Amino acid sequence: MAERLSPLEIMTKLISFPTVSRDTNLPLIDWVEGYLDAHGIESHRWPDPDQPHKAALFAHVGPWEEGAVVLSGHTDVVPVDGQPWDSDPFTVVERDGKYFGRGTCDMKGFDALAIWALVEAKYRDPKRPLQLALSFDEEVGCTGAPPMIEAMQPVLPKGSAVIVGEPSMMKAVTGHKGGQGFWVDVWGFEVHSSIMHTGVNAIMEAAKIIAWSNEVNETERAKEPTPVAAMFEPPWTTLHTGVIEGGTAANITAKHCQFDIGYRAVPDADKDAWTAMVRDKIREVEEGMQAIHPEARIEVHQRFGVPGLKPEENGEAEGLVRKITGDNASHVVSYGTEAGQFQEAGYSAVVCGPGDIAQAHQPNEFITVEQFNAGHAFMERLLDRLSE
Numbered sequence: 191m192a193e194r195l196s197p198l199e200i201m202t203k204l205i206s207f208p209t210v211s212r213d214t215n216l217p218l219i220d221w222v223e224g225y226l227d228a229h230g231i232e233s234h235r236w237p238d239p240d241q242p243h244k245a246a247l248f249a250h251v252g253p254w255e256e257g258a259v260v261l262s263g264h265t266d267v268v269p270v271d272g273q274p275w276d277s278d279p280f281t282v283v284e285r286d287g288k289y290f291g292r293g294t295c296d297m298k299g300f301d302a303l304a305i306w307a308l309v310e311a312k313y314r315d316p317k318r319p320l321q322l323a324l325s326f327d328e329e330v331g332c333t334g335a336p337p338m339i340e341a342m343q344p345v346l347p348k349g350s351a352v353i354v355g356e357p358s359m360m361k362a363v364t365g366h367k368g369g370q371g372f373w374v375d376v377w378g379f380e381v382h383s384s385i386m387h388t389g390v391n392a393i394m395e396a397a398k399i400i401a402w403s404n405e406v407n408e409t410e411r412a413k414e415p416t417p418v419a420a421m422f423e424p425p426w427t428t429l430h431t432g433v434i435e436g437g438t439a440a441n442i443t444a445k446h447c448q449f450d451i452g453y454r455a456v457p458d459a460d461k462d463a464w465t466a467m468v469r470d471k472i473r474e475v476e477e478g479m480q481a482i483h484p485e486a487r488i489e490v491h492q493r494f495g496v497p498g499l500k501p502e503e504n505g506e507a508e509g510l511v512r513k514i515t516g517d518n519a520s521h522v523v524s525y526g527t528e529a530g531q532f533q534e535a536g537y538s539a540v541v542c543g544p545g546d547i548a549q550a551h552q553p554n555e556f557i558t559v560e561q562f563n564a565g566h567a568f569m570e571r572l573l574d575r576l577s578e
């Protein structure tokens with residue numbers, strides 16, 4: 191019989207694969223596939239047709255029926271470039287009650303626990319099925335999970351409670367904001383600034399859109415928050431620009447200006463309406479530019495798009511996690527996760543995983559031994575419940 195690895199051994203293995211988002215995750219996927227196969231678990235791979243060096247993987251254990259608990263995590267990690275690490279980021283090192291390594295917290299620690307639980311479930315013959323779903327490209331805008339979720343549905347019986355194990359200190363997180371971001375390229379028409387009325391100044395046109403964002407933010411801030419919005423800080427949808435670049439010289443109307451614009455929406459906001467509002471404003475500014483010079487234009491490219499996670503009424507995933515953890519408080523977070531994408535696809539979803547988000551993406555990223563063990567205990571109780 192194949193060897194059953196401990197959660198720590200599995201995490202050590204997963205972290206040894208440097209699956210930074212820009213690079214391949216296939217060696218990790220190969221390993222998981224082989225490990226599950228050695229324990230008689232068939233897994234399914236979804237290779238990304240646009241990025242042949244990346245794949246998602248999902249698997250099912252237990253009765254072949256709907257209603258599985260789905261444990262989901264991403265396999266990619268953020269880069270370590272330029273970060274001062276005290277030890278090799280891709281080797282798990284235990285020191286002072288902590289496991290150090292890139293991804294220990296975000297989120298290969300949870301991935302390891304989920305793989306461990308799936309194999310355990312195989313030997314315990316549970317009454318209720320358990321599924322594993324491992325995605326990629328979460329750290330570059332949550333773009334890997336939606337095609338994985340779509341690919342799972344015709345292959346596996348549909349699960350009914352999804353636990354996305356992003357670091358939440360094992361608290362049940364039932365809501366987060368969603369949003370969308372764009373790169374905007376404003377192409378003006380260059381003339382000498384003394385005759386600026388005959389040119390189109392890309393910077394000054396971009397400024398109109400950014401100034402409008404400030405107005406929208408003030409309007410939103412002044413509104414009475416909905417009960418869902420009131421759970422967040424701040425309790426309204428925000429528009430933000432973080433980067434702007436452009437222009438040639440002080441006495442030339444700028445030919446080009448690029449900036450980013452994006453919104454973070456409270457989960458009950460109408461995302462389509464927000465996207466339309468941003469695009470309408472950009473079109474309005476573009477029309478004004480083209481009235482002066484027909485070649486002037488604005489190009490918009492989507493940078494990311496993540497649905498929010500809406501707190502569910504009597505949500506199954508939330509209920510399950512609350513029964514296991516005993517945590518009955520309400521928690522929402524400010525970071526986006528794949529849970530919103532599962533929810534959008536019709537699953538009950540919750541975020542619950544070991545570790546503190548404060549350690550994610552940091553040099554010397556770690557998960558405490560205590561949190562990792564809490565995750566292990568959670569999986570033990572989950573397995574008990576699946577057998578009840």
Ligand SMILES: [Zn+2]
Nearest residue numbers: 296297328356
């Ligand atoms: Zn993460």
